Amino acid sequence: MANTSNKVREFQRKLYLRSKQEPDQAFYSLYDKICRFDILWDAFYLCKANKGAAGVDGVRFEDLNSIETSGKLIKTLRAELVEGRYRPLPVKRVQIPKDNGKTRNLGIPSIRDRIVQMACTLVLSPVFEPHFHCNSYGYRPKRSAQDAVICINGYLKQGYQQVYDADLSKFFDTIPHSRLLDKVRSKVTDRAVLRLIKLFLKAPISEPTAKGKSRIVGNPIGTPQGGVISPLLANIYLNDFCRKIATKTPCKIISYADDFVILSKTPFNSAQQDWIKNELEQEGLKLNEDKTHIVDMTQVGNEFDFLGFTFKYIVGFIQHTNYVKIYPSKKSQKKYKDKLRSIVKHRTSLTLDQLVERVNRVVRGWKNYFGKVGYPRQVFFKMDWFLVARFYRWSRSRSQRRSLYLAQDAWNKLHKAGLVYLQPTKMKTAKVSR
Structure with a gap:
C-alpha cells in the first residue's frame, strides 16, 4: 500500500x-x-x-x-x-x-x-x-472500525446500556x-x-x-x-451533530462516517428521541424509521448490529457473569458465504490452486476485519466448515466418486494448495452433509 x-x-x-x-x-x-x-x-x-x-x-x-x-x-x-x-x-x-x-x-x-x-x-x-469528535472513527488516521467496536464495548461495561441504534436515510x-x-x-x-x-x-x-x-x-x-x-x-458534515450529542446530553455517541449509535445510562424517552430527530432534520438529514430502534442491553438476549458486528447480551457460563458477546453479524456471515459461493462453484474452469488463491484473499480479509475484537471463534469455525463443504461439493462435481466422506488425501491437497482457515484447527476425515 x-x-x-x-x-x-x-x-x-x-x-x-x-x-x-x-x-x-x-x-x-x-x-x-x-x-x-x-x-x-x-x-x-x-x-x-x-x-x-x-x-x-x-x-x-x-x-x-x-x-x-x-x-x-x-x-x-x-x-x-x-x-x-x-x-x-x-x-x-x-x-x-x-x-x-x-x-x-x-x-x-x-x-x-x-x-x-x-x-x-x-x-x-x-x-x-x-x-473532529473524539469518538468519530470513520476514515481517520490511526482509527478503524475495530476501534469503534472496542469503544462501544467499553461504554457498555460502564453502564451505558440503553442503545439508540440509528440509520440515516x-x-x-x-x-x-x-x-x-x-x-x-x-x-x-x-x-x-x-x-x-x-x-x-x-x-x-x-x-x-x-x-x-x-x-x-x-x-x-x-x-x-x-x-x-x-x-x-x-465527517465534516456530521461533526457538529456529534458534538451536540456529546456536550448537550449525558449520552455517548460513537460514529463511523454515516453510521452511529448513541448510548445512555437511562432509557430514551420520547422527548429525547424527538430532539435527536429534530437536530438531524435541522442538518437536512432524515432517519430511516424502519431501521432506527432502541435496544435495552440490560435484558438477556437483546442485541444490535454495528459495522458488521453483532453486540448481544448473553448469560455467561459462570453465575452472575452476564456479558456482551461481540461476533460477526448474520448479515456479514451471509455476505461472506455468498462471496465464497461465487468463487467455489460447480461450473468453473479454475484449478484447485487458482481457487485457493482467490479464496485465501477473501478469508484473510474477513479474518483481519473480524478477528481482532470480540468472540468470533464459534462463527469462524462454522464458516471454515462451510468453506470445506464448498470444496467438497466442487470436488464431487469433478469426479465420479460419490462418497460422503472426505478422504485424507483431499485434506493433504488443500493443505499443499495453501488453503487458509479463519480458525486454526486440525481437521480430520469427516462426514459432510449433502
Whole structure:
C-alpha cells in the first residue's frame, strides 16, 4: 500500500499542529499547496494503490504505468489547477444491489478527478482532524472500525446500556451543498479551495438509462458515495451533530462516517428521541424509521448490529457473569458465504490452486476485519466448515466418486494448495452433509 512521502507528511504535521494550536483561526492560503507537484504525485500513488474501476473517460491505472504517461497527466492537472481551467468530468453512477432488494448509488470519478480530490484531501484533512469528535472513527488516521467496536464495548461495561441504534436515510445523497460549504468555510476561507470543493459537489452525473445508454444529469444535492473526498466531507458534515450529542446530553455517541449509535445510562424517552430527530432534520438529514430502534442491553438476549458486528447480551457460563458477546453479524456471515459461493462453484474452469488463491484473499480479509475484537471463534469455525463443504461439493462435481466422506488425501491437497482457515484447527476425515 502506498504512503505519503516524508516531505508531505511533514507538511501535514505542521498543518495539524497549527490547526490544533489555533482552533479559532481559519486557513486562507491552501490552494497553492494542492497544486504542488509532490502533493499531486503522492495523490496519484495513493489513488493507484486503492485501484478502482475506470470513470466515464475509460482511463484505467494500467494505462498510466509508465512514468511518461503518469507524469504528463500530473503536469496537465497542475497546469489546469494553477490557471483555473480545471473542471471535473461527469461522475459515473452505478447501482449497487442491497440486501433488501433495493439499490444504492455509487459514484465513480475519473482517475484525473480522483487525483485532484486526493490532493485536496491530503491538504484539508490535517486542518479538520484536530477538531473532529473524539469518538468519530470513520476514515481517520490511526482509527478503524475495530476501534469503534472496542469503544462501544467499553461504554457498555460502564453502564451505558440503553442503545439508540440509528440509520440515516441516503446520507451521502442528501447532504445540502450550501450547508456543507458553510461548515468547510469555518476552517478554510481560501476561495479557490472552496470553489474547487464546489466543483466536486456540482460535478454532473452520468447515469445509465433503461435503453442501456447513458445520460448526463445535474447534481444539486449530495456528495457521490465513492468519491475520494466524500468521506472527509461526511465527517465534516456530521461533526457538529456529534458534538451536540456529546456536550448537550449525558449520552455517548460513537460514529463511523454515516453510521452511529448513541448510548445512555437511562432509557430514551420520547422527548429525547424527538430532539435527536429534530437536530438531524435541522442538518437536512432524515432517519430511516424502519431501521432506527432502541435496544435495552440490560435484558438477556437483546442485541444490535454495528459495522458488521453483532453486540448481544448473553448469560455467561459462570453465575452472575452476564456479558456482551461481540461476533460477526448474520448479515456479514451471509455476505461472506455468498462471496465464497461465487468463487467455489460447480461450473468453473479454475484449478484447485487458482481457487485457493482467490479464496485465501477473501478469508484473510474477513479474518483481519473480524478477528481482532470480540468472540468470533464459534462463527469462524462454522464458516471454515462451510468453506470445506464448498470444496467438497466442487470436488464431487469433478469426479465420479460419490462418497460422503472426505478422504485424507483431499485434506493433504488443500493443505499443499495453501488453503487458509479463519480458525486454526486440525481437521480430520469427516462426514459432510449433502
